[in-house]
Amino acid sequence: MRTIALAPLLVALSLTPLAVLGQAHAPEGRDRLVGHFVGRGCQAGGECWTIDVVIDSPIRDELVTGKIQYPSLQCEARLEFVRWQAEAAVFRERYVRRGSCVPDGWLWLRPVDVRRVDFLWAWPDGRVDPHTILTRSP
Numbered sequence: 001m002r003t004i005a006l007a008p009l010l011v012a013l014s015l016t017p018l019a020v021l022g023q024a025h026a027p028e029g030r031d032r033l034v035g036h037f038v039g040r041g042c043q044a045g046g047e048c049w050t051i052d053v054v055i056d057s058p059i060r061d062e063l064v065t066g067k068i069q070y071p072s073l074q075c076e077a078r079l080e081f082v083r084w085q086a087e088a089a090v091f092r093e094r095y096v097r098r099g100s101c102v103p104d105g106w107l108w109l110r111p112v113d114v115r116r117v118d119f120l121w122a123w124p125d126g127r128v129d130p131h132t133i134l135t136r137s138p
Helices: none
Strands: 002-006 009-013 035-042 048-055 065-070 075-085 088-097 106-111 116-122 128-136
Touching (some): 035 116, 048 116, 048 128
Antiparallel strands (some): 002 009, 035 128, 048 065, 065 075, 088 106, 106 116, 116 128
């Protein structure tokens, strides 16, 4: 198992997706993830793309879906809420339009403040690639 630092949050990853799961209950401030967030992510290799995330309702301990688009890659996926891990909501991407995107990945969203969220994406096998900050869209 390797540990990746995400701002002050530590995210433990392994090759088994279930090991990505952590805390079972939702933290305070979870409603700050509701909304529309935009930004730009870059892979370790340098390629960058646009990110557009929408979470329509407060995330409780039940299955909640949102959506993510990578407009510059012509991709769109459903976001399936999996679990809370510390202060981050963990989602699984399920593509409805693949465009030039890679296979469905894992996504961590963590509120930074009322306007920003941390965005961390990992490959299906747990390798972490882009990390960025998304900003709430008006």
